[in-house]
Amino acid sequence: GAPASAPPGQGGTGAAGGGDGSKVIIGVGGQTLLTYLPTTLAQELGYYEEEGVNVELQDLQGGSKALTAMIGGSTHVTSGYYEHTIQMQAKNQPIKAFVDMGRSSGLALLVAPKNEGQIKSIADLKGKNVGVTSPGSSTDMFVKFLLVESGMQQTDAAVSAIGAGSSAVAAMEQNQVDAAVMLEPDISVLTKRIGHDPVILEDVRTEEGLKEVFDTDAWPSASLYAKTDWLEQNKDTAGKLAKAIKRTLEFIDSHSGEEIAAEMPEKFAGGDKELYAKVIEDLKKTLSKDGSFTENGVEAVLKTQRVANPEVGDKDIKLEDTYTNEFVE
Amino acid sequence: MTQPSQPGSSNYAVELNGCTKEFATPGGGSYFAVRDIDLKVEPGRFVSIVGPTGSGKSTILNMAAGLLNPSSGTVHSFSEPVHGVNRRASYMFQQDALLPWKSVIDNVSLGLTMAGVSKAEAYDESRRWLEKVGLKNFADRYPHQLSGGMRKRTAVAQAWIVNPDILLMDEPFSALDVQTRQIMENELLQLWQESDKAVVFITHDLDEAIALSDEVVILGAGPGSTVVGSYEIDIPRPRDLLDIRDDPKFVELHREIWGRLKVEVSKTYESAREEEESDAA
């Protein structure tokens, strides 16, 4: 399809403050990833501008890269997973999330077509090969968490990196893995390509799924976070950003998938507008409505981390330092 | 032996008919190295080519070897037109052409190994030849470890060992001292007399040319030089190379050929000077 937006132009390194009036650089862990849609949508809708912040989005093709870029001083704010704040606390890098966009991580554990009959529960994954986007990512931890929760060892299933997008779809379609943790829109694309709904073992996109897996009603995923220092010094800017995102979340809640898709750059639809609209419609239920974190939500995230991330393990984590709701209230 | 006018139908070992060679020059023009060369060498004949430097002797040999295509004219060898390399000839180049990554013995045995002779046999044969050229003790040296004259002698052994029908040699002995040179000349004559080889031999030493050859061909001054004279050397064989210079026939031939050659050589310089004058005008 014809692309609509010209490239925003290369930004400077911009290590400086980024306070009022000056530009705020938000590093996005993959602009085309649906979980980060609100960050881009807010820009498209002009909400940042309306709130009085000059925002530049930097597409960093992956949450961890966006995070390192911020810690290195290349960006001010990151649109990435909330769990990073916990991981960074374990590494003495104080960062704090200040608006929650994803109520759920939007992950689902799918069974490869050839194994549709055989694998019926997590227990059946023993000795199998499970695809994740990349080792150490939240998809990887999700698998490990599920294994441990079902009373197995983390190593009972082999974990293969299959990336996201076409490589993930290809790996599943060709049964190169036995099962895989996938995200939208990959799930929808896979569904379309294999011609039937794939068997889903666990699905935390839905409220029921969240309840079942994490025993919680929210599992904060995509969020905006920044270094605690920066947050202290730029409360005003943070507030404006939070407000813009909150308004975007409200916009999403009150509009249909098609309407939202129409606001997004045409290129993001990848030529299949219908599918894109449907996927956004599905996405709505995994998004937060008001941008605030809930206590049992962040605890669920910590629990996952403790189980699946050896770098966190049973280190002392002060959850209250990892997020704040002061800007969204 | 018949000598029909039809080129290629006779049995000459080397037959150049009206060969002209034109080279492109850096200025974008062209330069005629040789023009209308007719050269016929029967099997069993020893022909020397003498001529001023730059007159096109190597060019002629290259054409006979099939390494250079004449711009016009034809080259035949044993009635076959020469396309690509002349497989019946062996060629000792004017330049260094030893393979630097092969030891002396490997270089010498190269022609045999390529013909499929077993390594042991090829080595035995090579050692025999190395002895003939006085390099027996240097078999395991690499070319860069030899002196200039030693490299030449290795190249000689390399060309001789394959025992070809045609021997093309471009100033093979010029880097050798007189004594070594005589030994090599004797070896060459012996090799040639043993079989029905045709030899085309380039040298700047008129004594050498007359002493060795059946025929001495004189090339004119370049550019566009051509054959200006051909002298039959009817000194009977076997010849004693040591004393041949005192042979009255030799002396006479030498004077005759030298007279002709001198004219050609001085022409080269005159033409250059002439040019210069017309340039100044």
Place this chain on the structure above:
Amino acid sequence: MTQPSQPGSSNYAVELNGCTKEFATPGGGSYFAVRDIDLKVEPGRFVSIVGPTGSGKSTILNMAAGLLNPSSGTVHSFSEPVHGVNRRASYMFQQDALLPWKSVIDNVSLGLTMAGVSKAEAYDESRRWLEKVGLKNFADRYPHQLSGGMRKRTAVAQAWIVNPDILLMDEPFSALDVQTRQIMENELLQLWQESDKAVVFITHDLDEAIALSDEVVILGAGPGSTVVGSYEIDIPRPRDLLDIRDDPKFVELHREIWGRLKVEVSKTYESAREEEESDAA
């Protein structure tokens, strides 16, 4: 000129004292190219070195040029020990040493450009020298477009143009025809006589050596060859190169030196044969 025993304190242009050169051989052993060479050349002297092929003539020149360090012994030039390249010498190599990426005139003017002469001036001067060696019309050719003799002459011009205090020349004229050779020899003598140059000249042509030199040094047969004789050539100058061969002094010297040389040359072959026999035993 004084001749003290202390090496280096005199004013010799080239002074080799007890120089021995040992090369490593592929077998892992070592080979003595030359042994205990003493060579002293005063400024203004023309010294020729003759000797059988492979006897170490080029090795001596390389040591004098500073390109090769003697394994033992010392090399001095104008009282300075030679460390690295001898900056007061110019060296015409036995091998092709023209830069293939430079045209003839660029090759010839190289020494001048490096000395900082402006390009226009260097070209003018180069053209003068090219004329002397008969290559005026080939100034814009690249080396691969020249004949063997032309390349040699370009190298000669390249070495002469820098007008050094010491001229080292390794078989400069062996690839030239007799006439061209005589022209070049005359040029060389003229160049040498004009200034107080020291010339060390290697040749296989004893006539040439005697005709040109003040002194002819004879090198013995290798391995480990050394100076076996040194002959003062007291034929008065200026000499007429054309007729010098008829000079009775020349004839006498030639016979004398040739007698000595012959012994050395045949030694090379004998030693090889001897080895062979002891090998068979």
Place this chain on the structure above:
Amino acid sequence: MTVAPASKNTQRFPLRKDRDAAVAQRPKRKRSEASNFSIRMGQLALAAIVLGAWELLGRVGVIDPFFFPLPSDILMTVWVWISSGFVFPHLWITLQESILAFLTGAAAGLVLGFLLARVRFLERLLDPFLQMFNALPRVVLAPIFLLWFGLGIWSKVAFGFTLVFFIVFFNTLEGVKSVDRVLVDNAKMLGASEKQLLRHVFIPSALTWIFSSLHISVGFAITGAVVGEYLGASAGVGYAIAQAQGVFDTKGVFAGMFILMFVVLIIDLLVNRLERHLLRWRPVRSS
């Protein structure tokens, strides 16, 4: 003052004597042109055959357009990208990055290559380290490059630099080391300083080596820039490709790659021309 007059003389001789020979030369030159033309035709034919087969296999369903979109679709996308002007700002940025990476990498490789080739001690000291660094997977270093060089073009330049540098460096090193000793000795005897030696002997002699590495590097410079963009950027062809890939727009991915290929072709043509000019002294290869 140039060498021209002398060259005129050299030519006059044969030309005066034999004008028709000079004329006879002409058809030859024409034939070589014709053969050049036929090569171009052959290339077009080859491209057409491959693309045609691909299109055909795609249409009958042997090739899955999800992974390999139809060439016609790709070309359409290329056309849209070009006609809408969408691709040009991206291309401009990628070109900047590639050219900078190419130039800096080649320059550093050349300098270090020459230095280490001339100073034996340094070579022996540093060689293992350079080898080690050459084996570092650059993609892993992306965060560090971002840290050091920021989000702008310089982190991508650094990416390309690490690829180009090693290729040029190793080839230059080997090229200088394999220079004929006699040539060096000759130049030295003619009074060459180390600098002049470099200029008159080492550089021309290593030129074939350098050009070989430049041929390789052209591709790698672009690869480096694109991969850098792919891993984090807000503009450039790599970014455009990454975005297209993120939304399953394989047409876009291939369109980006086609455009890159075309650009490389043009750059390589220029390098080729430069090479022909600088190496004009080499004997023309006969068949």
Place this chain on the structure above:
Amino acid sequence: MTVAPASKNTQRFPLRKDRDAAVAQRPKRKRSEASNFSIRMGQLALAAIVLGAWELLGRVGVIDPFFFPLPSDILMTVWVWISSGFVFPHLWITLQESILAFLTGAAAGLVLGFLLARVRFLERLLDPFLQMFNALPRVVLAPIFLLWFGLGIWSKVAFGFTLVFFIVFFNTLEGVKSVDRVLVDNAKMLGASEKQLLRHVFIPSALTWIFSSLHISVGFAITGAVVGEYLGASAGVGYAIAQAQGVFDTKGVFAGMFILMFVVLIIDLLVNRLERHLLRWRPVRSS
């Protein structure tokens, strides 16, 4: 029958005459060994200085250990990885991939390089295509490689192959093209078939070129394998690095890279040794 007897003769001559000279040679050889030793020492010192400075700057807080963990920590991690045996299966897989990529890439590059260098027409026909493919960003092709070669080692081999191939190919092409014509002519006159020409002239003559490209390729083969693993795999050092990076375990990332570097060092040592053996005919470089 070998050449040995003749060589014995050559040696006997000087040795018999002058035994002490042969003895005098020995100290020289020792000095060269000592200098070899001092080079190694110098390398160790250099490494120690760099690591020490890094450690120091890290400890005083100038270098952020989040990006550059302390060398002591890295070495600890390396030690843990090694002592626990954790790294060996990964290393083994990466090695397999690298070596396969290296061998297949080099072989294909050599064959095509020789072929195109000998068949002028093919070279002119295919050159632009090869240049174009060389510019394809391999990372973008990851999904296609996964599709074609699966998740196993072959997709990584393909990755490394595309890097190694082009480097070896272009260098071989240039190497064969720059062979001295006289040597070729001489071999031809001695009756060499095209195959023998290849064996006796082209390959030995292009060997310096080939080795130069192999030196470059060693690093790229490993890079290719690691990047491939990094993008999609279930084992290998690249996978281990990606895993460490995924949980921000920079120590692990660096430990992985250190281990890779070390492996490359060993491989390069072997290539060096092979090179010295095959190029033993070359004159020893004097100072």
